[in-house]
Amino acid sequence: MYSRILTVVWDLRVFWGILCGWWALKWVVKSVNCWYYERKLGIKRQQLPPGDFGWPFIGNMLSFLRAFKTDKPESFTSNFVQRYGHTGLYKVHMFGNPSILVTTAEACRKVLTDDECFKPGWPLATVxxxxxxxxxxxxxxxxKWLRKLTAAPINGPEFLSIYIKYIEENVVKALEKWEAMGQIEFLTELRRLTFKVIMHIFLSSEGEDVRELMEREYRALNYGIRAMAINIPGFAYHKSIKARKKLVAIIQSVVTKRREERRTNASTSKRDMLDALLDIKDEFSRRLTDEEIIDLLIMYLNAGHESSAHTTMWATLFLQKNPDMFNKAKAEQEEVVRNRPPDQRGLTLKEVSKMEYLDKVIDETLRVITFSFVVFREAVKDVHVCGYTIPKGWKVLVWFRSVHFDPETYAEPKKFDPSRWDGFTPKAGNFLPFGAGSRLCPGNKLAKLEIVVFLHNFLLNYELEQHDPDSQLMYVPHPRPKDNCRGRIRRVT
Incomplete structure (x- = not known):
């Protein structure tokens, strides 16, 4: 009997020894990042916000990906709130760097608008x-220089008044085509539509075969933009790098061809943004190199179609799922048509500016979906923000989702409710669908115009019948149904 008791006691000691050893090992391993990155900060480490650096090398990426593969991606940040309180800033280790996660409107506004203290800090994969x-x-x-030269031909009212006709012509044709096709992947078709628009603006002379090839490669490219830069077969980044190489080859051939055309025919008139990029000179008469032009084109062509397509899909789904909102938006569009002069064909910017309810629908969609849930900056010097220090060289993750889902600003934040915008103007930093400061999205007005033109024609004449309304949602790289919103477009009288 006594020996049995000794055996049990021994077993318990072994068990607790192993358990304590495991927890001690876990604590030591999880402290590696903290020791490595904080040891050189000296007294400044006491001024860091609370947080958790996670595991060596991978940091907090596992918990981030785990949260964004569920239907509650906000659980990633809520975990920090539960553990450390509503401090608004948290230290983390993400995308291979020590970082500060910023989740309040005040702190986000500071980071996005202070160009003296912060510069772009995008992950290696994105760059x-x-x-x-x-x-x-x-x-x-x-x-600042390149934005000034390229933003006006994209966002300027004189150019938007030209683009609106082209956009509407293609929207009308696309809706007619989709109705005849039967079941479609709504998001996939919207991507093709918005890519056609941005291609027209930047590379108007290229044919349909080039456009389709590039659109396909862009889909592969986007899956790696928010991934770790692991260039090994099987990882998203590896596939995306291959897609970029193909895009660079395609665009290089286009640029080379255009340069030759301009060299042999000096009287060739400007046709699109590529011509404008080829003509750009700085104060020292330096022109852009092919590498600079290609990278600018890759950026603009990508940003110019992804966000518009996704937001249009979600706005359509939200309206379709809320008949009262659908009917109110439809009535507004019918009123626009009724007040139109008999000889007018198609939308005008003046009509768009009067669509008050549709504008609220789009803003609410941008808030609820938060297409880009985060942007990245880097501190160029030690910066004090909301009582904490962000060390020089550390990355800053401006977390838009937390701002857009703050219940103190937006009651029932997960609820889609365009009426919340009635008489409501959010304070600076509380609504950031296109960012803020000097790096505000240069094509934000073009993006909203594309969405308005599509919804105008859709509401007047069509409805969407979703094949699987309960399709699983994916949040990386952007929020979407897993089946890309498979369904049918039906014409209504």
């Missing part, structure tokens, strides 16, 4: 895929 000579890799001065 390599979009291009080091694109806006994600350029210094503030270079960005």
């Amino acid at each position: 390599n895929l979009i291009g080091r000579k694109s806006f994600v890799g350029l210094s503030n001065e270079e960005h």
